[in-house]
Amino acid sequence: MNRLLPLALLVAAGAARADVHRFALVVGDSQGGAGTRQLRYAERDARRIHAILTRLGGVREDDARLLTGADADDLRRALLDLEGRARSARERGEETLLLVYYSGHAKDGDLRLRDTRMPLTELRQRLQDAPADVRIGLLDSCQSGAITRMKGVRPAPAFDVQRARDAGPRGLVLIASSASDEESQESDEIAGSFFTHYLASGLLGDADASGDGKVTLAEAYAYAYGRTVGSTAETRAGAQHPVYLYDLGGAGDVVLTELAPARGGLLFGAMDEGLYVVLDGQRRAVAEVAKAAGSSRRLALAPGSYIVKKRLEDAVLVGDVKVGDGVIEVADAQLSRRKLEDDPQKGASGPRWSVLGSGGYQFFFDSAARNGLFPPAVLAGAEVSARDDLGHQLAWGIDVAVGGGTSTLRLSGVPDIPVRFGELSGGVSLWRDFDLTERLTASVGARLAFLYLFRSFSGRSDLPSQNFFTLTPGAQLALGWRFSPRWTAVARARANYLFYNVDKDQSLGYAEIALGVDYAFGF
Amino acid sequence: MPSGFKALAGVLLLTACGNLSNEDIAFVEALPRTGDLHVRVPVQSAQPACALGEASQWAVGARDTGDKLNAAVDAVLGIIDAIRASSPTSRKPDLRVWSFPDQKHPGVRIEASLLRVATQPGSDPAAQPWSFAIDARRDGGPFLEILYAYFVGAEARSGQGVIAINFDDTRALQINGPTDPTGVMMVHYDLGGPARTVRIELGATGLGLSQFSYFYSGNPDGSGHFDYLFPDAQGNRFSLQTAFTAAGAGRAHMAVRTSSGATGTIDQCWDATACLTYLVDPLSITPICAAIPAPLCPVQGSLSACPAVP
Known part of the structure; x- marks a missing residue:
């Protein structure tokens, strides 16, 4: 199989994007089911491509489908939906293009979506038969090159000059991130797969070899091919070679993105x-x-x-x-x-440090505890965290918080006793970040903390002050919205377990809800 | 409970420590404080020239005696205050124990235990009984009981109780004061009714007080009764039953045993400035009558000048 597109021929033939009604199905799935290892960046890759296609690729939001964490039936349904829309557009006399991008697992001739499969032959057949003038399949998955080697596909035809004068491009293009016997590789440094990263870079403009402000399919492929092979040549898995099947007739190449309409x-x-x-x-x-x-x-x-x-x-x-x-x-x-x-990335070493300042509220789930020993408290805290230190989008942090308040101790038969209480807590956390969008990140993790509580009784100097120290394991969930390169607004919830043993042995739970701002050091 | 959870609870149990306890507070609230059992004799206003030419020495004596009683009670309850201010060394559901070395008396170890006597669920907290004891030992010797008390009520400030202090044991442990009496001093109190009552039975002379059963009853408005024993400088002993208003005016009926062995009674009243307003002294003991042979001293003042007392 040829690995280099007849670029010169296509560039010479000119390119066209305008007036083509475009549809895109973008799928990212990090889970491949049994026998596969979880991918780290498949869903982020999908979101990147989806964003580029809808912003620069002429795909309207209504005509784009982004699937993450989906199974094979979800994919089929979404594809069927877009096929129907493409058919309608075609019946209205519009030029149509259908693009399917997939980032995830593929093995033994199947796309693996969680515990479900979709044979590559099925996907290729669906693309071949899809009611669109141009059908493009972009697969970023291991051994995905197999899709270009299936029987029943004719090799790229000789260019039909006569027909090119009458119509735009028509046909099927399949591009796979790796050959049928190769692995498609991800990189923590770029937080994505090599192929999609370079495909995205190319679509954003770096592949615009002609300098005409348009990135064609051929330009994008040539760029992604060169950069992927070059970047993976020194990796442990060895060089990764994207492959293509090009069955496209008509005039000109397919323009994937246009840079000019973009605002900035x-x-x-x-x-x-x-x-x-x-x-x-x-x-x-x-x-x-x-x-x-x-x-x-x-x-x-x-x-x-x-x-x-x-x-x-x-x-x-x-x-x-x-x-x-x-x-x-x-x-x-x-x-x-x-x-x-x-340099924190691309060859640099060391973690990315940040400091989070937060204010929050703590309360115990058990009403008796909340109204007695452990009244609700207001907290102020700080946390130093490190990302890109452990890989796998794992981060860790060390935090400290102080807080307190006033309450009333109510004992049967005894007048109410005013209480002033305070607490000091600190802990270590380990969590994983999940990028929901380019700016929004969810984090899920665990935390082990110490908790030191103390209280005194206002106006009752005859009563001793009291304290309690313990370790509290817990889980935490956070949402971060990055509003500038260094600053991120964070909302965080923690649920903790506390073992109390002074009056009696008691298992208690408490929650902390906090809002804060995170400042990232470095660049 | 899953074994993993048990293991985690075990680890956390090892790391959990402190004295954060509502129950501890509930226990110590049952213990009386020094101020709870004080005798409160009203303080008279500034004394002008008295119409009968004399101030009531017993009105002043009541305050002095009250102060001595308060000091005696404080000496006992001071130990309880110290216990209240520290955390228990041992806890069981209905028992708290404090064990600590006596800082004032090296070699002496004190153990105090407060037991919450079991009651029926839902019982009135005001009827909750408590049993309290303080024991001490010196140099590893046997524990001797220096105080035993029985309280009723969730809060001592509004409860009842009796406290027995064994001065013979404090002497045996060499932790007694130089003026301590011998035997057992009993303190009965009832702070739950409209009137606070405190009765102190002193088994022997000591603490600056005579052997007597002192009784005090104080009303919320400041008026009250106070029965006490008062020896004067001439060797006369007066057993007084006094009643006073919140302003300090009062009246007293005294049984007297003179230094010469004669007995009799004296009645007198005084105003808020402690000036005598009425006196019946057939024994001619008071300064006003001292120059008149008994029983010829006439009634001084008017009975109508006596205040209305509880």
Whole structure:
């Protein structure tokens, strides 16, 4: 199977995107069922591609389907739905394009979606028969190249010049991230799979070899192919070779993204050269630009805050950029020079540190405890956490909090006794981050903390002050919304177990609800 | 309970420590405080020139005697206050034990135990009985009971009780004070009714007081009764039954045994400034009558000048 598209031919034939009604089904599934290992970034990859297609790829939100954590039947239903919409559009006389992207497990000729399977032959047949003028399958999964080797598909035909004059491109294109005997690799450094990362970078603009502001299917493939092979050549699993099956007739290539309509972006000037990495606020790569001197390159990024960095031999150049409606020009001279060991990503080592300040409320579930020994308390706390230290999107943190309040001790037959109480707590946490969107992250984890409670009785100096110390294991759930590269608003809930043993042995539970702001150090 | 949960609970049990306890507070609230059992004799206002030319020495004596009684009670209840201010060393559902070395008396160890006597579920908290004891030993010797008490009520401030202090045992343990009496001193109190009553039975002279059964009853408005024994500098002993108003005016009926062995009674009243307003002294003991041979001292003042007392 050829691995390089006849690029020159396609570029020469011109490209077309306008007036094509586009439909996209984007699937990301990290669970492959029995015999597979959980993928770390499949769902993030899917969200990236979905965002690019709806923002730059001419796919309307109504015509896009994003499936994460779905099974094979969900995929079939979504595909059927889009086929129906494409058929309707076609009947209205519209040019149509259907793109299916899949990031997940594939094994033994099947896509693996949790405990369900969808044969590659079925997917290919569905694409072949789909009522759209152009059908594109993009598969980022192990051994996905098998889909291009199935029987029943004719090889790419000779280009029909006569027909090209009359109509746009028509046919089927299948692109797979790896050959039928290769693994598709993920990278913690880029927080995604190699292939999708470079595909995304290319679609955002770095693949625009012609400089016409459009990224065609051929440009995107050629770019992703080159960067994927180059980046995986030194990995333990060995080089990963994307493959394609191209059964496309008609005039011109398929334009996947257009940069011009996008409101903003980054422009890498003609003077500079080298490899630039663009990170989002969570220090994850969203795109790369590999450029030579003499030509500029534009990345059509969504509005937001980014970090641009460029590695040199002995240092790293770093800069913050805020993308809005306009195009921001990036030049080496504007970037700050840092030591290599300060680079938190792409070859750098060490964790990303952040500090969270929070205020919260603590209450015990048991009403007797809440109204007696453990009244509700107001807490203020701080937490130092480290990400990218343990891999697997795991993070850990050390926290401390102080709090207290006033209450009333009510004993049978005794006048109420005013109580002033306080507490000091601290703990270590381990959690995993789940990126729900580019800005929204959910975290689930566990925490082991100490809790020191103390109280005194106002106006009753004859009564001794009291205290209690214990360890409390618990679970925590948090939502973080990143509103700038360094700042994230955090809402967090914890449920803890407390063993009380002074008056009597008692198992108690309590919750802490907190709101806070997290500040990330580094870049 | 799953074994894993048990193991976790075991680990947490080992790490859990402290004295955070509502029950501890419930226990110590049953113990009387020093101020709870005080005799409160009204303080008279500034004394002008008295119409009968003399102030009531017994009105002043009542305060002095009350102060001595309060000091005696405080000496006992001070130990309880110290216990209240510290955390128990041992806890069982209806028992708290405090065990600690006596800082004032090296070699002496004190153990106090407070037992909540079981009652029927739903019983009135005001009827909750408690049994309290303080024992001590010196240098590993046997424990001797220095105090035993029985209280009723969830809160001593509104409860009843009796406290027995064994001064013979405190002497045996060499923790007694120089003026302590011998025998057993009993303190009965009832703080639950409209009138606070405290009765102290002193088995022997000591603590600056004479052997007597002192009785005090104080009303919420400050008025009350106080029965006490008062020896004067001439060797006369007066057993007084006094009643006073909140302002300090009062009247007294005294049984007298003179230093010469004569007996009799004296009645007198005084106003809020402690000036005598009425006196019947057939023994001619009071300064007003001292120059008149008994029983010729006439009635001084008017009975109508006597205050209305409880």
